[in-house]
Amino acid sequence: MSLLFAILLYATTLLFVVGLFQRIRGYANTPVPLKIPTTPAPTTQTGVVLRMTREVLFFESLFKANLWTWAMSALFHGSLALVLLRHLRYFTEPVWGWVALIQPFGAYAGITMLAGLGGLWARRLFVERIRYISTLSDHLMLVLLMGIAASGLTMKFITHTDVVAVKGFFLGWLHFSIQPLPADAILALHLFSVMALLAIFPFSKLLHAPGVFFSPTRNQTDDPREKRHLSAWAAKLESEN
Amino acid sequence: MADVAAPAYRIIPIIPALKPGAMEGKGPFVANEKINEAIGFPGKMAENWQETHDAVIAKMGELLSKYRxxxxxxxxxxxxxxxxxxxHYFIGTQDPxxxxxxxxxLMRSVYRRYFTLPGKLFPKLVGARDLTREVLDEWYNYFNQCSECRRCSVFCxxxxxxxxxxxxAREILDSVGYGQKYSNEIIGKVHRIGNNLGLPGPALQDTLEGLEEDVKDATGIDIRFPMDVKGAEVLLITPSADFFAEPHIDSLIGYAKVFHATGTSWTLSSMASEAGNFGMFIGNYEQLRKIALRIREAALELGVKRIVVGECGHAWRVAxxxxxTLTGVGDGADANDRFAQMLQKQLDHRYKQPTHICEFTWDMIQDERLSFDKSKNDKHIITFHDSCNVARGSRMGDFxxxxFEIPRNIIKAVANNYVEMRDGTTREQTFCCGGGGGLLTDDLIDLRVKGALPRMEVLQETVDVHGVNFMATICAICKAQFTKVMPIYGFDRRMVGGVHQLVSNAIILGDK
Incomplete structure (x- = not known):
């Protein structure tokens, strides 16, 4: 059983890393023939870095669009970040100081993460416009994330699993040495869900995470008059003249 | 026009309920073979659907590899x-x-089906669908209900x-012979005659001479409207509607007065008598480039030092x-980029190239080379409608x-009464006029009236609160669209006009 989990985890991690790398390479290698920043846009590279930082950390555009969606999504993503950082303790020995420090926050972040996801799903279910544009996979992805959060919280607050053994398993897994994993149904559900998420990441809308960095309307400098911007395929048209 | 009625106003802010199917239909008139073939597109769709299907998917793959x-x-x-x-089209039509x-x-569902693994394996799950003739017809209808105004991109x-x-989508449709009549016909005209309105050189010359006489009658001063003058300092590229459409022409007179009052030598070009570039609307890079190259040729031939662009929204985005990128009109080309250097060496880089007419006028106001009698505009209580392509696809000045600031600064410099419309509907969040992006055609009048509704609702509010009686704008399409649809909403069509129309009213000519 432990061996099966270990192998599946290797496989899905590999799929995640290779798949994501491929997509990112695809984005990076696709030309951008024209200057299309949504203006007003920063006129310097530093300004672009700041704009992107505000976009990625604070969801600036979403804030302008809809406060409810912004609040729910900020709650979810912020909590998720804390939860992920908290999980570093399963992969480090000794546990880094700051990771130890955030443990209590990380545990409660699981609850706020679930609340955020619930809010986002409620919008999808009850707001007519959002319901109209939602596909089955949009709903299922929220269910999957809520399943991950709920199973994690169950192990933290209700039916404790043997976290020392879990940590032993993951430390060994990192060095390709298979250690026993507790035979716990909730833990199995938690890990399966996480693996499912990793596997679909490079093929789904979860690509919004790397995608935002490649969005020309957000990452271009507003300097078309000062500097000639020319892509390779467009330059070729010039030599044909 | 009698059958077109204005929808009722609602309470702002407005998030309408959905009315599925409200704007279903066949879309605008389809371009015929002659129109399409004149600009190098297939004349019509293949008889065999499979052939079209495969061509659409292939074109989509090509575009996915060319546009990040x-x-x-x-x-x-x-x-x-x-x-x-x-x-604005959703708010106005309620069609989801x-x-x-x-x-x-509409496009993503096809992308998922043909270009992603989950869409190939589980189409239902991820909302993927096969490309059918019905899907393509739906594309044609709804991708011709978007004015490419980019308001959505501000919030995404x-x-x-x-x-x-x-x-x-329009590029793909054109590539299989399913193009839109209005845009493609106009692109044909600009190539054949030199401007979107099909006004040939001699007719244009006549118009300009007539204009000189009119302005002389009105002001007693010889204001020139020169064409094809070699060695002029400024080449003015302006939308061809400025040459005879109302209220556009009043802004053209305004530009001429500014050039006159500042002693700037300037010229129009008969070869490039059009700022508009509908190549952008149909998403076709080759057309976009070919249309823009006329301006490069004119600039090289006339040996001008500056290129100034008149009041036109999408033209200013393109410019x-x-x-x-397209023509080298600008600065900062590589030393070994001969194509761009040829032109950039000729241009005067103390100025931004190209320059918007509002930048030109504002610079002159700041240099105190223009003076105004602001009371000449006292009959107006003015508001400013930001045009989408200027607001979200371009910039003026060096910040x-x-x-947003420069056109407002000009208005405040030439008039006493200025008020803003409601926050959230101006500047980068401005509403499109409802007629941009290649939709300014009578066969889409229903869409245009409904698409103008969000702006009309906010304008009515400003009229009620502040008594506004003039909405200034710097776009030929906004001007044409508003003069057509505003009467349907019960406004006087003369309520809309250009910023340089206000400049023209107040400018003090003669010795300074």
Whole structure:
């Protein structure tokens, strides 16, 4: 059983890393023939870095669009970040100081993460416009994330699993040495869900995470008059003249 | 026109309920064989559907490999709904397929089916669908209900710009002989005659001479409207509507007065008598480039030092954002970039190239080379409608947001009464007039009237509160659209006009 989990985890991690790398390479290698920043846009590279930082950390555009969606999504993503950082303790020995420090926050972040996801799903279910544009996979992805959060919280607050053994398993897994994993149904559900998420990441809308960095309307400098911007395929048209 | 009625106003802010199918239909008139073939597109769709199907998918693959925007935007949308209540066509028509996300999904569903693994394996699950004739007809209808105004892209957390998707869709449709009559016919005219309105050189010369006489009668001063003058300092590129349409022509007179009062030598070009570039509307890079190249040729031939662009929204986006790329009108080309250097060496880089007429006028006002009698505009209580392509696709001046400040500064310099419309409907959040992006055609009048509704509602509010009686704007399409639809909403058509129309009213000519 432990061996099966270990192998599946290797496989899905590999799929995640290779798949994501491929997509990112695809984005990076696709030309951008024209200057299309949504203006007003920063006129310097530093300004672009700041704009992107505000976009990625604070969801600036979403804030302008809809406060409810912004609040729910900020709650979810912020909590998720804390939860992920908290999980570093399963992969480090000794546990880094700051990771130890955030443990209590990380545990409660699981609850706020679930609340955020619930809010986002409620919008999808009850707001007519959002319901109209939602596909089955949009709903299922929220269910999957809520399943991950709920199973994690169950192990933290209700039916404790043997976290020392879990940590032993993951430390060994990192060095390709298979250690026993507790035979716990909730833990199995938690890990399966996480693996499912990793596997679909490079093929789904979860690509919004790397995608935002490649969005020309957000990452271009507003300097078309000062500097000639020319892509390779467009330059070729010039030599044909 | 009698059968077109204005929809009722509602309480602002407005998030309308959905009316599925409200704007279903065949879309605008389809371009005929002659129109399409004149600009190098297939005349009509293949008899055999499979042939069209394969060509559409192949073209989509090609565009995905040429445009990072399209590739990222097809993947990144999470259906969060941030854009869902932002499109003026959705707010005005309530058709859910006019929500930006739903419009993109018309294409995204096909992308998922043919270009992604989950869509190939589980189409139902991820909302993927086969490309059928019905799907293509739906594309034609709804991608011709987008004015490429980019309002949605302001609010998208990933910056997804529906304009990019619409342009790709129209490019694909054109590539299989399913183009739109209005845009393609105009592109043919600009190549054949030199401007969108099909006004030949001699007729244009006559018009300008007539204009000189009219202005002389009105002011007693010889204001020139020169054409094809070699060695002039400034080449003015302006939308051809400025030559005879109302109220456009009043702004053209305004530009001429500014040039006259500042002693600037300037010229128009008969070869490039059009700032508009409908190549952008149909998303076709080759057309966009070919149309823009006329300006390069005219600039080289006339040996001008500066290129100034008149009041035209999409033309300013093309000029500001794309001209340097397409034609070399700009600065900062590589030393060994001979194509761009040829022109850039000729231009005077103490000035931004190209320059918007508002930048030109504002610079002159700041240098105290113009003076005004502001009381000449006292009959107007003025508000300013930001045009979408200027607001969200370009800039003026040397700071971000100059495109908002400079036209307002000019208005305040030439008039005493100025008020803003409601926040959230101006500057980068401005509503499109409802007629941009290649939709300014009578066969889309129903859409145009409904698309103008959000702006009309806000304007009416400003009229009620502040007594506004003049809405200034710097776009030929805005002017044409508003003069057509505003009477339907019960406004006087003369309520809309250009910023340089106000400049023209107040400018003090003669010795200074």
């Amino acid at each position: 925007s399209l590739k990222v935007y097809m993947d990144a949308c999470v259906h969060c709904g941030a854009c869902s209540d932002k499109c 397929k006019n929500m930006p996300v739903a419009r993109q999904d 957390p990933y910056g997804i710009d529906t304009a990019e998707v619409t342009m790709a 500001y954002s794309f001209w340097n 971000a947001g100059g495109q």
